[in-house]
Amino acid sequence: MSTDTATSTSSATAALAADRPSMVTAKQLSRATATRQRRSAHAKMWIGATCALLVILPVALANVLPLPGPDQQQLTARLLPPLTGGHLLGTDQLGRDLLSRILHGGQVSLTVGVLAVVVSGIIGIVAGSAAGFLGGWVDSAVSRLLEAQLSLPLLMMLLLVVALFGSSIPVITFVIAVAQWPEVARLTRSLVLVEREKPYVAAARVLGLHRIAILVRHVLPNVIKRATVVVLLLLAQAVLLESALSYLGAGPQRPFATWGRIISDGQDFVTTSWWLVTMPGLVIAILVVGVNLFGDGLRDRVRRRKGSDT
């Protein structure tokens, strides 16, 4: 009996050795840290993308969905709970369809968020890469500026700017963009510092390329992916900042629905009409978790590829 078992085991090992020139089994490979990390990144990206799209798609399609207008009031049908009176998420204190308010409000919040991260991404990448590559006084100026800005309390600074210049969508977009550029700039600068010491940069210099040309044509393409991932992660933060400003009364003027304002208005009814606060809060949470998970997964994948490239 034991002789038979020993014989079969040795034959299986021989077969495996014939397939793979290693004693590491497929099972062991699947349990390996690298494999788990790859699977985790994959799962994060899928879950993140699903959560984010669950919010972004309906928000993007809000104007074509068969919903009442976000500002269309029906005073006799106020504070209806979800799934009553033909309102999926109920109605608010003026009888407006809450789902429509959330979706249309999402358009404002997401537009502000996307525009803000695009602007902050451009500012951050340009300033950070210039600081990292050019060094000298440019580096000093950019570094001191972003350190100074990072030392200021973010929300207070935003409230101050909105108080001074009014609470229009362009102003809010701009202040959020300006608030977020240091993170992108810091990362870009550090990535460029690493890249500029590599041989291909030296080769480009020897070939007589101008510094700006080297930066734009050779260095930036090598750092842009990783910088973009950080910019994507800032989208969630931008949406949260916009919601926070609206919640504090510094958002776009009424009757614009924004997520922060819907929550702010709804909190007066929190003990009797829970859905007014819960539903928009849930939407914000799903979006932020989704974007962050997607960004994390993307970052892990980019990092792994970078590792395997080197």
Add this chain to the structure above:
Amino acid sequence: MSIHTPPPELSRRSLLRGIALAGGLAAFGGTLTACSSPTGAGGAGGAAGGTLTLALNRSLVSLDNKLNQFDAAVTVQRAVRQALTRIDEKLTPQLVLAEKFELTAPTQWTVKLRDNLAYSDGTPVKIDDVVTALTMYQQVNGSFLASFFPEWPKVVPVDDKTFTLETESPFPTLDYVMANILITPAGANQPQELQDGVGSGPYVVTAANRGTGEYTLKRNPKYWGIAAKIDTIEVRFMPEESSRVVALRSGQVDVIDSVSPDAVKQLAGLSDIKVETVDGTRLNQLFYNFRKPRSHPLANPQVRQALSHAINGPALIDNVLGGVVTAAAGPVPLTLAGAVKTGEYVYDPTKAKQMLDSLGVKNLEVKIIWESGEFANDASVMEAVAQMLGDVGVKATLQQFEPGGDILKWRQGRAGDWDILGNGFPSPTGLASTMMQGMYAGTAAKEATRDTYHGYVYPAITDLVVKAQSEVDRTARDKLLADAQKAIWDTWPCLWAFVPKAVTARRSQVEGIALTPANNYDVLNVRLGA
């Protein structure tokens, strides 16, 4: 033979477990503590003589009413400083620092101070203090109370306790109006908000934080009258109504004021919470901007009337304002002495459209401005009004100002243009005449300094109000006031107006709150039950 066991290591996992366990125990313990004593030490659950905690909806930036005259603030201010008279819950003047306050001639009132009056620092209340107080209220820039005085009375001392208040024209309601002039030691009074707490009231200030709006008042041991029943009053500023409601329910605070209709519904039926409601004297209005050029559509009273027909007042009252307001039926609330019904706001959008068409008004755009917290459910009212105007073809844009913003400049026409202002006007005297004096008795001279009520200047109406103010005969005065109110109504000053009820919610242990229609109460009689 012994088995060697390695000593336990403090791994990261075990450390985190330990922290989580400790945190959980702390949270559980905290919950148990909270359950055992929901009101906390010295809170509402205390016996008589304990601590009363008030949560105000607006920040109490001073304990002086020269500029800071919102309803609940008056309750706290009068706990520290007092006037010669006060307006009681029946809207009649009662003597406070004055022992006698009598009309002895058409242009003369004779006042006698009580014998034993003293401030919290032990110094006596003097006639000089009254003289200085009148001067300071007169000099303060942008005073709301100053508008109640058609002329300032002159103080003429008779003896060390008695003096007369002399005016050029008869001032038959001076005993009502003087209820708003708080008396402070002459040396400490200034033509601005006073930050210290020296007064003759039943309480003294022991801690004050103007920035956070938090104050601690202790019973005045040297109070000249019957001592207050509660030892300490804590005043907190909670701008969010939901926070005030939760704080009241949980016992963190004992009394909240200016409760909105929706909050009343949330508090209804709770056994440990009592809600008190009385008809108010405040007029909340959507007031037109009377500084528009003659060519502007809103300069035409018929256009203003047409827009009023677009407002569905009953729907706003029943749904948005929870039925705890009444639509105005005249330019001042009918609860005020001397007020008469002059008309009513009728919802008729078809008529609104027809009138606008017949007047040639097309594509009218209006801008509505207001400050958050001006009245309960203000934002909802404004959004509803904007849609109602939109239904008759008038595009309304909204601009909401946060407290502390520059709406005052806007109101004075110094910052930006607007068409309709959401505003509340209190009547701390309980008289129609003083509200009419403040809102509708504008003059060209006042308008030059932007001190009229949003440019409302109609000399004929001003004459009627001034005559009424100086008419000693009650019947004749009421007749003049009625004529003035009808004339005001015909100018159609408001898009819509309503009179809110004064609403206070308190924990059931708090007793003795006699809420006045002016939305304040005398803390002297408040006590904590078992």
